[in-house]
Amino acid sequence: xxxxxxxxxxxxxxxxxxxxxxxxxxxxxxxxxxxxxxxxxxxxxxxxxxxxxxxxxxxxxxxxxxxxxxxxxxxxxxxxxxxxxxxxxxxxxxxxxxxxxxxxxxxxxxxxxxxxxxxxxxxxxxxxxxxxxxxxxxxxxxxxxxxxxxxxxxxxxxxxxxxxxxxxxxxxxxxxxxxxxxxxxxxxxxxxxxxxxxxxxxxxxxxxxxxx
Numbered sequence: 001x002x003x004x005x006x007x008x009x010x011x012x013x014x015x016x017x018x019x020x021x022x023x024x025x026x027x028x029x030x031x032x033x034x035x036x037x038x039x040x041x042x043x044x045x046x047x048x049x050x051x052x053x054x055x056x057x058x059x060x061x062x063x064x065x066x067x068x069x070x071x072x073x074x075x076x077x078x079x080x081x082x083x084x085x086x087x088x089x090x091x092x093x094x095x096x097x098x099x100x101x102x103x104x105x106x107x108x109x110x111x112x113x114x115x116x117x118x119x120x121x122x123x124x125x126x127x128x129x130x131x132x133x134x135x136x137x138x139x140x141x142x143x144x145x146x147x148x149x150x151x152x153x154x155x156x157x158x159x160x161x162x163x164x165x166x167x168x169x170x171x172x173x174x175x176x177x178x179x180x181x182x183x184x185x186x187x188x189x190x191x192x193x194x195x196x197x198x199x200x201x202x203x204x205x206x207x208x209x210x211x212x
C-alpha cells in the first residue's frame with residue numbers, strides 16, 4: 001500500500017488540531033453559559049442585551065426570518081444535498097451528523113436546565129411570529145446553525161466559511177429579536193452546535209498515521 005504524501009497527511013493533522021481546539025473552546029464557553037443559565041434567573045446585563053435586540057423595529061422581521069431558517073432541520077437537509085451534489089459524501093455525512101445531533105441534544109438540554117423563555121420571565125417582550133412553547137436554554141436554532149457553520153469552517157475555505165458563520169451569528173440575534181431566547185440561550189446553543197460540528201469533523205477526518 002502506498003503511503004499518503006506527507007503534505008496531505010500534514011494538512012489532515014492540522015485540520016484535526018483545528019477541530020480539537022474548536023471543540024475545547026466550545027466546551028469551555030458552553031460551561032460558562034450553562035452555570036448562570038441553570039439558576040433560571042435573568043441577570044441585569046442579559047436583560048439589557050435582550051431588550052436592545054428585541055426592541056429593534058418590527059419591519060426587520062421578514063429579512064430576519066429568512067436568515068433564521070439556517071437554524072432549522074430544513075437547513076441541515078439543504079446542506080447535505082448541496083454536499084452530495086458537489087460529490088463530497090463525507091462532508092454530507094458531517095453536516096447530517098452535526099446538525100442532527102445538535103438538534104437532538106439542544107432539546108435534551110432544555111429539559112435538563114429548565115430555563116423559561118423571555119415571555120415567561122420578563123414583561124413587555126416583543127413576540128414575533130408566534131409564541132414558542134417549552135424551555136429556552138440552549139437555543140435549538142443557534143445549535144443547528146453553529147453545527148453547520150463549524151463543519152463548513154473546518155471543511156471548506158474562502159468566502160463560504162465566513163458566510164455561514166455570519167449567518168449563524170444572525171440566527172442568534174434573530175432568536176432574541178423574535179422574543180424566543182435570551183443571550184445565554186443562544187450562547188449556549190452556539191457552543192453546543194460548535195462542539196457537535198468539531199467532534200464530528202474530528203471523528204471523520206482523522207486517520208491512522210501512515211508508516212514512514
